[in-house]
Amino acid sequence: MTQAYLETQDINETENNSLDSLTNLYESDFNLWVEATAQLLREGRLADLDVVNLLEEVQSMGNSDKHALSSDLVVVLLHLLKWQYQPNKRTRSWEKSIAEHRRRIDERFEASPSLKRYYLQIFDKCYRNARKQAKIETRLPLAHFPEICPFTSEQVLDEDFLPE
Template identity: 50%
Template sequence: MHSFKADYQTLYETDYLEWIESTVKKLRSQNYESVDWENLIEEIEDMGRGERRSLESNLIVVLLHLLKWQYQPEYRSGSWESSIIEHRRRIKKLLKESPSLKPYLESIFAEAYTEAAKQAKAETGLPLETFPTQCPYELVEVVNDEFLPE
């Protein structure tokens, strides 16, 4: 007897893009009984995790560059400012596409700042104590295109 489940797993593991295309085709034709539900559900869950990881990563980059901007003014550059603008844009795009991420952004803000401060220490060579233990910026400032600390 031929096992659909084995076929799903094989295709999923050997040709991911073909697995996606095959799954979409089955869903469009409402051929639900032959859909690889186990892997499809896992992929959808991963998409949500990926969105959250992306949001956190972009937030850390903005905070890192704001700290460097504030605590190493002699090294301020267009590339730092450009990075701040780019990562703010990514945060706003993620929030626009998925407004339900806003509470998550608020919940990770303090932890993201701690990570950004550690990275700022490494990148600037300044002691960790240089940077405040609590984030000196409000979330609304961090995502505001006009805000740069002095």
């Protein structure tokens, strides 16, 4: 065997061992895996990356933002429903919760403007979830709350909007 062939084998073996150890690190110490991955990216060593797990984590980040947006939207809708359909039980905490979750949504939109499209896609589903939650929390029948959201998607985000 030639010297060049042996050197190529050594390099391939080292790269495979490096990738294997990075994959093992992902499973045993996630934070250290993140630091090692960031270092590899900084150094431009793309061939050494644990691409499978890196892709999974990048996708997970996007899903996490979407889940948080959905959760915040349900909370705003729930409290708007309670505000409108239980006027005699209005509390400052409901108003505070509405403001806080609107702020969170706004911050997500600032960080990722493309989430505005997703907001419109999930709006009706989030309303259905908020409606069911309102039934549980208020002990009013589900039919007490309209099947179609009585608030526009713009009103839900409007910091000055509270139903009468």
